[in-house]
Amino acid sequence: MVELKLVKIKKPDEINLILGQSHFIKTVEDLYEALMNSVPGIKFAIAFLESSGACKIRLEGNDPELKKLAEDNALEIGAGHSFLVFLKNAYPINVLNAIKNLPEVCNIYCASANPIEVIVAETPSGRGIMGVIDGLKPQGVEEEEDINWRKGFLRKIGYKL
Numbered sequence: 375m376v377e378l379k380l381v382k383i384k385k386p387d388e389i390n391l392i393l394g395q396s397h398f399i400k401t402v403e404d405l406y407e408a409l410m411n412s413v414p415g416i417k418f419a420i421a422f423l424e425s426s427g428a429c430k431i432r433l434e435g436n437d438p439e440l441k442k443l444a445e446d447n448a449l450e451i452g453a454g455h456s457f458l459v460f461l462k463n464a465y466p467i468n469v470l471n472a473i474k475n476l477p478e479v480c481n482i483y484c485a486s487a488n489p490i491e492v493i494v495a496e497t498p499s500g501r502g503i504m505g506v507i508d509g510l511k512p513q514g515v516e517e518e519e520d521i522n523w524r525k526g527f528l529r530k531i532g533y534k535l
Contacts, residue, residue, distance in 0.1 A: 376495050378504070381450050383490040385443055390466050392459040392485045393492065393506065398478040399424060401457060402432040408472040409459070410436075416469075417462035419444040425454020425500065437462060451492055453501040455480075467533075484508045 383391060402422040409418050419435030421444035431448045435441045440460040447458055459473070466485030473479055484490060488509030495504050516524070528534040 376497050379494045379496060379501075381447075381492045381494055383447055383492065384450075385447070385460065388462075388487065389440070389443070390461040390464070390485070390487045391490055392461070392466050392470065392473060393483040393490070393503075394457050394459075394473065394479055395455055395481040395483070395503065396422065396457050396476075396478045397455055397480055399427070399432075401476070401478050402434045404476050404478065405457065405459060405473065406434045408476060409461075409469055412469045412472045413464040416464040418464070419460045420457060421445055421448035422457045423448055423452065423454055429454070435460075451494060451501070451503070453492075453494055453503045456503055 383393075385391060402420050405420045405422070409416055409420075417437040417440060419437055419440035420433065422432040424430050424432060431445065433441055433445055435444065440462065443460050444458050448456075451458075459469075461469070470482070470485055474482060483492075483503060484506045486508050491507040493504040493506065494501050525534070
């Protein structure tokens with residue numbers, strides 16, 4: 375028997391999330407090093423849900439509020455070998471390649487500041503992430519005004535000249 379659950383990530387709108395899957399106890403330490411080495415001044419928290427041995431949620435980070443956020447959301451998801459990274463003072467684009475290049479990282483489900491819902495399957499033996507809902511349904515096709523806004527926004531935040 376499989377039961378599907380929908381877990382809504384609880385976070386402030388301005389906080390970015392990276393949700394992924396890994397497979398080894400050193401994940402939380404390697405993620406910490408990858409994040410610290412990527413962006414000066416980054417604020418973050420990591421929750422790694424161990425799925426063997428003690429089956430603990432491993433928490434690290436350099437921001438107490440983000441650590442609490444990571445802990446609370448990890449407890450709600452409850453899917454073994456998943457990890458959550460919450461970010462301030464950085465965007466996922468700044469750290470995603472460093473995270474994906476860690477040998478123990480298997481999968482990235484999403485990297486976003488959007489509202490996120492995680493589709494979790496539960497069986498008698500545990501939970502697993504089936505997928506995510508990342509943001510809202512498209513409201514049409516980009517028009518000239520939208521293109522101008524997009525280009526202006528990228529320049530405003532320093533990603534284009």
